[in-house]
C-alpha cells in the first residue's frame with residue numbers, strides 16, 4: 001500500500017476529516033476517528049461500526065442514500081467511502097464496492113486477508129461478490145438486509161451477504177447485525 005494513500009477517502013480527505021470529529025483528543029493508539037477504548041488503545045468493532053454509521057449520515061448530507069463503510073488494517077482506518085449513487089449517477093457507487101475495488105488494487109494480499117470492512121448496512125450481493133474477489137478477511141455490518149427491506153418500499157435484493165460469500169466459496173467472515181438500532185435510525189429518517 002502506498003503510504004500517501006492510507007488516509008485518503010473517496011470523497012476527499014478534507015471532507016471526511018472535517019465532518020467526523022474525534023470523540024476524544026487524539027493520542028497513542030488512536031486512529032484518526034478517535035476510535036478506541038481507554039484500556040489498550042484498541043478500537044472495538046462497535047467503535048468502527050459507529051464510524052460507518054456516521055459516514056452513512058454524511059452520504060445523506062451530500063445528497064445520496066444512507067450507506068457508509070470503512071476498511072481497517074492492523075487497527076488503523078486505511079480508507080473510508082460513502083454512497084454516491086445519486087451524485088455520481090452510478091448504480092455501482094456503493095461504499096463497499098468502492099472499498100473492495102480499492103483494496104484489490106492498493107493493498108497487499110496479506111493486508112486484504114487481515115482487513116476488516118465495517119459497514120452501516122449489510123453488503124448487497126454486488127458488493128458481497130466484490131468482497132470475495134478482493135479477498136477481504138472480515139465484514140462487520142450494522143443493519144441487516146432483512147431489516148432494510150422491511151423499512152423500504154422500493155425493491156431490495158434480500159440475499160444475505162453471508163450466503164453470497166458461502167456460495168462463492170469465499171473465506172470472508174461476516175458478523176452482524178451490530179448496533180442495529182443505531183444504524184436503523186439513519187434509514188428511518190431517510191426512507
Ligand SMILES: [Zn+2]
Nearest residue numbers: 094123124127
Ligand atoms: Zn452494495
